[in-house]
Amino acid sequence: MSEVIKLRKGLNIKLKGSAEKALEKLPVPATVALKPTDFPGLTPKLSVKVDAEVKAGDALFYDKYHPEILYTAPLGGKVVSINRGERRKILEVVISTDEKVGSAEFTKADPSGLSAEEVKEQILKSGLWPFIKKRPYGIVASPEEQPKDIYISTFDTAPLAPDYNFVMDGQLDTFQTGVNALAKLTEGKVNLGVQAGSAFSSVKNAVINTFDGPHPAGNVGIQIANTNPINKGEVVWTINVQDVLFIGRLFETGKVDFTRTVAIAGSEVKAPKYVQTVLGAPIKDLVGGKLVETDYNKRIISGNVLTGEKVSEKCFLGYYDSLVSVIPEGDEYEFLGWADPGFSKFSATKTYFGKLFPKKEYTMNANIHGGERAFVLSNQYEKLVPMDILPVYLLKAILVNDIDKMENFGIYEVIEEDFALCEYACTSKIEVQKILREGINTMIKELG
Structure with a gap:
């Protein structure tokens, strides 16, 4: 049993609408999309044209400066559009799905019996490499670098975050296969950040670090800083917990399977729960018919309310996202404004009386309540x-x-x-x- 690392700094924001532990399997979406904008620092070069037929795992685009890093189709089908923005910047590659097209074939093997180069080559060719990020900078890792360690956080403390113990139910063996593959990519250790009593504590071939504390205790960067901080010249790789499953499935089946469990949560969702879909699925498929009917505007966020991206139902799920949050927009006038005593408002300080009720869940909107002011030292x-x-x-x-x-x-x-x-x-x-x-x-x- 690892020693518990207790973190005192931070803040838990208790929002209404956490997802209940119920799973709905959604139909295969009619379209999926891969968005180069999900990858900071990427200069994409297209591998396909409109009307091209692609299998799941075929390259859609690659990194101009690291052409070995491929970004591949989540499902098979036909490329129906390549949407561009200013200066012809590629925003989306959209695929009309067709299950008959199938998946590209890769090597089916136990990663424990493969060399580091063989594991790396398989992950690169299948397009799973972009799931591996590096610190510093939080960008896609370079295959040429040697990380001192690999870190995976198996829990998320952000508002409305999914429960990965529930998500991973019945899939721990596949997760273990993914960990075994990742262990080949570093001369150091694979480190798992877990909470006490987590199912992930039984994972082998990894160092288990147990954390206790408020958000951001679940952030992998916080876990690195409190176990083995990064010094200048050092590189650490990180990967999201569900993305380890993609690697595990690749080696177990010889095919890519981008099936992902996503929490649909927030005060504006009728019945918050988990849905099983695929990477790059349309937001409309995820929230359509699931939102409360109101006379005020709503904000749909791909990701959590602190770091996620504002989207519409016409958009697609973010590459790394396992959560869709829906909250009020907050663009209507508020009675009394700042003079409201705030019994039903959450506050990080003691601004409102809501601070007296630490266990209460709140309905919060996206209003920032003011404009930018002098940036002063406050120890906040x-x-x-x-x-x-x-x-x-x-x-x-x-x-x-x-x-x-x-x-x-x-x-x-x-x-x-x-x-x-x-x-x-x-x-x-x-x-x-x-x-x-x-x-x-x-x-x-x-x-x-």
């Missing part, structure tokens, strides 16, 4: 980030483009999700996550 951020880091100093170093100070204040250790709570609670209404990504982009441009 430090209470929300359980890392040996000074968030405000790091953000100000980014704003003045001081690379040395960015290094000194810990930019190698964090990505947007680690500072998301700071943006939520910020008195100054600073776009923390946007600033941090701009700093990361600067580091990549200047230092590689």
